[in-house]
Amino acid sequence: MALGFLYGSGGGSSIPEGATVTPVGDVYTWQRCAGIDRPQYTTLAELLADATTLAHVIDNANATDYLVRSKTWINNETKVPTMTSDTTPSGECFGDTVYASGYSYWKVFDRDESSMWSSQNAAFPHYVGYDFGTGTIITSVAITSFGNANACRAKNFKIQGYDGSSWDDLYTGIMANSSSKQYFPFSNTTAYSKYRLYVTDSYDTSSNICSIKELEFFSASIVLSQTAMALIGANNYASDTLLADSDWCEAICESSYFGSVLNDTVPAMTSATTPSGSVTASNYATGNDPYKAFDGSASTLWNTQDSTTAVTRTITYAFAGTCKAFVTTFEVRNSSDLPYSPSSVTVMGSNDNSNWTTLTTFNISDVSNKSIIPTPAAYKYYRCDCVAKLYSASNKYMCRAARIQFYGRQDV
Numbered sequence: 001m002a003l004g005f006l007y008g009s010g011g012g013s014s015i016p017e018g019a020t021v022t023p024v025g026d027v028y029t030w031q032r033c034a035g036i037d038r039p040q041y042t043t044l045a046e047l048l049a050d051a052t053t054l055a056h057v058i059d060n061a062n063a064t065d066y067l068v069r070s071k072t073w074i075n076n077e078t079k080v081p082t083m084t085s086d087t088t089p090s091g092e093c094f095g096d097t098v099y100a101s102g103y104s105y106w107k108v109f110d111r112d113e114s115s116m117w118s119s120q121n122a123a124f125p126h127y128v129g130y131d132f133g134t135g136t137i138i139t140s141v142a143i144t145s146f147g148n149a150n151a152c153r154a155k156n157f158k159i160q161g162y163d164g165s166s167w168d169d170l171y172t173g174i175m176a177n178s179s180s181k182q183y184f185p186f187s188n189t190t191a192y193s194k195y196r197l198y199v200t201d202s203y204d205t206s207s208n209i210c211s212i213k214e215l216e217f218f219s220a221s222i223v224l225s226q227t228a229m230a231l232i233g234a235n236n237y238a239s240d241t242l243l244a245d246s247d248w249c250e251a252i253c254e255s256s257y258f259g260s261v262l263n264d265t266v267p268a269m270t271s272a273t274t275p276s277g278s279v280t281a282s283n284y285a286t287g288n289d290p291y292k293a294f295d296g297s298a299s300t301l302w303n304t305q306d307s308t309t310a311v312t313r314t315i316t317y318a319f320a321g322t323c324k325a326f327v328t329t330f331e332v333r334n335s336s337d338l339p340y341s342p343s344s345v346t347v348m349g350s351n352d353n354s355n356w357t358t359l360t361t362f363n364i365s366d367v368s369n370k371s372i373i374p375t376p377a378a379y380k381y382y383r384c385d386c387v388a389k390l391y392s393a394s395n396k397y398m399c400r401a402a403r404i405q406f407y408g409r410q411d412v
Contacts, residue, residue: 021033027043029066031063041053061241079217086105090133093130094128096119097126099120102115111214118146124200125199134193144215148179150205161188229260233260259407288300288304290315293315293401304398315404326376328382329368329403330369332367346358346385348383350383351380359376384401
């Protein structure tokens, strides 16, 4: 596991948005942004272990802004193993050309900065990459260029993924004229089997050789720490900065600790209006009242009446105040109920039960479905518009939901 500094899109020394000091390293800089002049921690693990310092850093607006923008709490896992040949221990290293036998492709994946891959002195572009053999999601790279000033150092480049027939551009950037390791994060949700560094020119005006000492491919996810989640919740960042960032929103919602942050949910309802709020629906069959979708039990359900038309059925929960909902779950009892479930659900928000804003739409494909809503405004009413499915040969339509839940923050 490696923790890297993921701020730049060109490897330069400019201060990224959100930072108040010149970056040195993510964890160090994060503490400096919080006003700690001599940070004692250089790794994320050390900082997470000190609840007092962590709370101080989280509670500082400048530091939190930097945290979100730089993705300080990213857990970067190096995906390529330490290679000892182009095919050992696994996968396959490849490229366009090799300068000589001592400059093989695998040298960029050997975790040894004393060795390197060099291309032949031929016209650009030059490239080097790795074939995982199976689909892998890569979201950042680290590149270490040749040490001698200007000589053979890559300049303009792309990170590309192979989709089976062509190469997709995932990131386009410019490397700094430096021998320091440079990190380049990018957005990618596609699992490509092959990735490559595609270099179109260099800082060297005397040759067309490209030399790279180290190339690392990372798969990243935000660290899900119980201590961190609890502190974020206690300091109320879930209502603003952190959940305004889609990566953080998803990480928190997917975390088993999200209850520490998203600490307001619809209570287990025992009637349409108790213990708080209210539940209504456009339609329901006798004995299958709408509140039963919010009673916390998967054995009871809201069930609409049969219809010969494919009308949209709605079910609404009104909070006592307003709530910013960030994740919605929608469940049917079991797989045998799937034919009666809606084909899709659109979540709407309103503050007057009249003017509605569409927040998200998701299809129902399983017993349990979840939809994450990154940055909605705070609403009093949340409505699920359920598209009824044809479930019988006699042209009957119906909607069923065993359990619906909205998670969010009411202190907004």
